[in-house]
Amino acid sequence: MSESLLSWGRWPRRPQRAIALDWLPDHLPTLGPSKLLPRGQGRSYGDSCLNSRGLLLTTGALDRVIHFDRETGVLRAEAGLTFDDLLRLCLPAGWFPPVTPGTRFLSLGGAVANDVHGKNHHGAGTIGHHVRALELLRSDGSRQLLTPADTSGLFRATIGGLGLTGLITWVELQLVPTRGPWFESHTVRFSTLAECFEIGPELQARHGYTAAWIDSLAPAGQSGRGLYICGDPSDSSEPAAWREPRLRIPLDCPEWLLNPLSLKLFNTLYYRQPLKQGRVHAWPFLYPLDVLADWNRIYGHRGFQQWQCVVPSADAPALCAELLSRIRAHRQGSFLALLKTFGSMDPAGLLSFARPGVTLALDFPMLGERTARMLQELNALVREAGGALYPAKDAQMSAEDFRSGYPRVEEFEGFRDPLLESDFWRRVRGGGEA
Numbered sequence: 001m002s003e004s005l006l007s008w009g010r011w012p013r014r015p016q017r018a019i020a021l022d023w024l025p026d027h028l029p030t031l032g033p034s035k036l037l038p039r040g041q042g043r044s045y046g047d048s049c050l051n052s053r054g055l056l057l058t059t060g061a062l063d064r065v066i067h068f069d070r071e072t073g074v075l076r077a078e079a080g081l082t083f084d085d086l087l088r089l090c091l092p093a094g095w096f097p098p099v100t101p102g103t104r105f106l107s108l109g110g111a112v113a114n115d116v117h118g119k120n121h122h123g124a125g126t127i128g129h130h131v132r133a134l135e136l137l138r139s140d141g142s143r144q145l146l147t148p149a150d151t152s153g154l155f156r157a158t159i160g161g162l163g164l165t166g167l168i169t170w171v172e173l174q175l176v177p178t179r180g181p182w183f184e185s186h187t188v189r190f191s192t193l194a195e196c197f198e199i200g201p202e203l204q205a206r207h208g209y210t211a212a213w214i215d216s217l218a219p220a221g222q223s224g225r226g227l228y229i230c231g232d233p234s235d236s237s238e239p240a241a242w243r244e245p246r247l248r249i250p251l252d253c254p255e256w257l258l259n260p261l262s263l264k265l266f267n268t269l270y271y272r273q274p275l276k277q278g279r280v281h282a283w284p285f286l287y288p289l290d291v292l293a294d295w296n297r298i299y300g301h302r303g304f305q306q307w308q309c310v311v312p313s314a315d316a317p318a319l320c321a322e323l324l325s326r327i328r329a330h331r332q333g334s335f336l337a338l339l340k341t342f343g344s345m346d347p348a349g350l351l352s353f354a355r356p357g358v359t360l361a362l363d364f365p366m367l368g369e370r371t372a373r374m375l376q377e378l379n380a381l382v383r384e385a386g387g388a389l390y391p392a393k394d395a396q397m398s399a400e401d402f403r404s405g406y407p408r409v410e411e412f413e414g415f416r417d418p419l420l421e422s423d424f425w426r427r428v429r430g431g432g433e434a
C-alpha cells in the first residue's frame, strides 16, 4: 500500500487509488460510478483526505502562481501550491499569509477546505476570512467564480467544505505586510490549568499569536501546568541568517518507544526547559514540528490519532480539567497538548470548525479499542457541552457527534457536489466508512 496516500495520522490504513492532476482540467475525471475527492498534501490526520471507495484527485502539481501584486499583497495561485512555496515567494517581497496553521507543508486548497486557523485566530480569524475569490470546478462541468459577496451560499459552503462542493482550482488571498521573517517571542510558565485560564486573556490582548502547551501527564496537584507561547511579528528587517535543521525520522519507530513513562519524561523536560524570550525565526515559532520531517513515524506502524475539540468559553475551565482528568485516568497522555482561545468572529464557512470558544488538541498513539473507548468518552463530554470536534483531525467521531457540532449540515448538503465523497463523509453521514 502506498504510504504517500495515508493521512498524517497514518490511521486508518486503507488502500487508495489516485489520479494526479497535472493541469487544471476542463472536467473532473470520471471512472465509472466512482466517487471523487480532491486531495492536497495529506496533512489532515484522519480520514477526511481519504476516499477508499473511489478516487483521489491529487493536486500537488497544480502549484502555479497565477498573479502576485507586490504592491497590494494580493496573490492568486493554483490550489495545490503549498504554504512553503508561497512563503518563499511572498516573504522576500514583504508579505506573509494572514493565517497559517502549525505546518507550512499544506496546500492552499486544503487550507480553504478545512478553513484552517493559526495561533492568531483571536485577531485574524481563519484563512476563509482572507479569501478574496476562488474558482470551483463542479462535476457538471461548470466553473464558478466565487467571492465573499456571493449570495448563492456556495462560497460559504466551500470555505471549510471538506472538499465536497467541487475542486477548488485556484485561490486568491489577501496577504499581510511583514518586515521580515522574525518574531518576538515571549513564553510564560504556569503551574495549573486554572492559572492558564487566568493569564490567557491578558496575554491574548497583548500578543498577536498565542497558544498554550499543556503537560497532560503532570503529577496530581499540578494538572494542566504548561507554557504559554506568545509572539508578534518583529520590526526587524534583518536578512534571515537562520538555517532550518534538516532532520528526518527514517523509519517507523517501535511502538514501545512512546509509553506513559517516556511521554511523562518528555513532558517534564519540556515544561522545565529554559524559557525562550526574544527574537526567533518564524519557522521554529510557527512550525516547530516541521523541523523533523516525517515526525508522524514516531508513533510506529499503528499510527496515531489527533483529537481536537472546541467548547464554549464559559464552560471551558471546568470542561478542559475534566477532559484532562479522563485522559489521565485512561493512562493515555500526550506529548502534544495545545490549548487556544478562539476570537469572537463568526465562522467563515457553513461547516467551519473554528468558532468562539476554547480549543484543545492532543495526539494519542493508536492503541485500538483502548483509544477508541477513551475518545468516545471525550466526545460525549464535548457533545453535552455544545462543542464540536475538528474533521481535519478526526477518524472516529460518530454521526451524532458530527450533527451536534455542525448544525448547518443539512443546509450544506444542498451545496455538496453529488460526485464527491470522502471516507469521513460516509462515516458521519451514513453509507459506511470505506
Ligand SMILES: Cc1cc2nc3c(=O)[nH]c(=O)nc-3n(C[C@H](O)[C@H](O)[C@H](O)COP(=O)(O)OP(=O)(O)OC[C@H]3O[C@@H](n4cnc5c(N)ncnc54)[C@H](O)[C@@H]3O)c2cc1C
Residues within 6 Å of the ligand: 008, 037, 038, 039, 040, 041, 042, 043, 044, 045, 048, 049, 059, 079, 080, 100, 101, 102, 103, 105, 106, 107, 108, 109, 110, 111, 113, 114, 115, 116, 117, 118, 119, 161, 162, 163, 164, 166, 167, 168, 169, 289, 290, 392, 393, 422
Ligand atoms: C503538524 C501539523 C500542524 C497542523 N496545525 C494546524 C493548525 O494549527 N490549525 C489547523 O486548522 N489545522 C492544522 N493542521 C491540519 C491541516 O492544516 C489541515 O488538515 C489542512 O487541511 C491540510 O491541508 P492539505 O493540503 O494537506 O489537505 P488534505 O489533508 O490533503 O485535504 C484536506 C481537505 O481538503 C480538501 N481539499 C484539498 N485540496 C482541495 C482542492 N483543491 N479543492 C477542494 N478540496 C480540496 C480535501 O478533500 C480534504 O477534505 C495541522 C496539520 C499538521 C500535520
